[in-house]
Amino acid sequence: MLGPGLILAARAATSPPHLELVARGHVIWSRPVQAGDRVDVAFTHSSEGCRWTHHYAVAEHGGLRQIGSTFPCVGPGMPTTSTDATPVRRTSEGYDMAAPRRFDRITMMNWRNAGMTVQVGSRTWPIGQWLPDYEAFVMRVR
Numbered sequence: 001m002l003g004p005g006l007i008l009a010a011r012a013a014t015s016p017p018h019l020e021l022v023a024r025g026h027v028i029w030s031r032p033v034q035a036g037d038r039v040d041v042a043f044t045h046s047s048e049g050c051r052w053t054h055h056y057a058v059a060e061h062g063g064l065r066q067i068g069s070t071f072p073c074v075g076p077g078m079p080t081t082s083t084d085a086t087p088v089r090r091t092s093e094g095y096d097m098a099a100p101r102r103f104d105r106i107t108m109m110n111w112r113n114a115g116m117t118v119q120v121g122s123r124t125w126p127i128g129q130w131l132p133d134y135e136a137f138v139m140r141v142r
Helices: 004-014
Strands: 017-022 028-031 038-044 051-058 064-071 089-090 092-104 104-110 117-120 123-125 136-141
Touching: 017 117, 064 136
Parallel strands: none
Antiparallel strands: 017 028, 017 136, 038 051, 038 117, 051 064, 064 092, 089 092, 104 136, 117 123
8 A cells, every 4th residue: 555655756756747937945836848848938138128038948858948049139249159159040030049058947037127928838927927026036847
């Protein structure tokens, strides 16, 4: 017969991974995800004043794999090549930069004027409204 601890461990092992937003040491939002699901984090850049979107995919064994970033404007200090050395491309949506990197967690800071959102699939959540100004938070897959 299984005890309560073994039942919980078995349930946790079979539950799908979740994209989590963590602030002040607590999970304040969670969404089930699958490997390959696209996750977009968008915000209005504080210096450039334009909307940036970072594109991620849920990695096969946890974490997030950054696919790239899209932004409609550029300014001083903007990179001219992507992290994989391909050039930054100009598209109808703005500039597109490849950024193939894997993250166990993404640490960010909220600024309410940025109107920060996270999109998973076709659904968007206004995460910037859930946090005070200048609050650090982490996005992770667990």
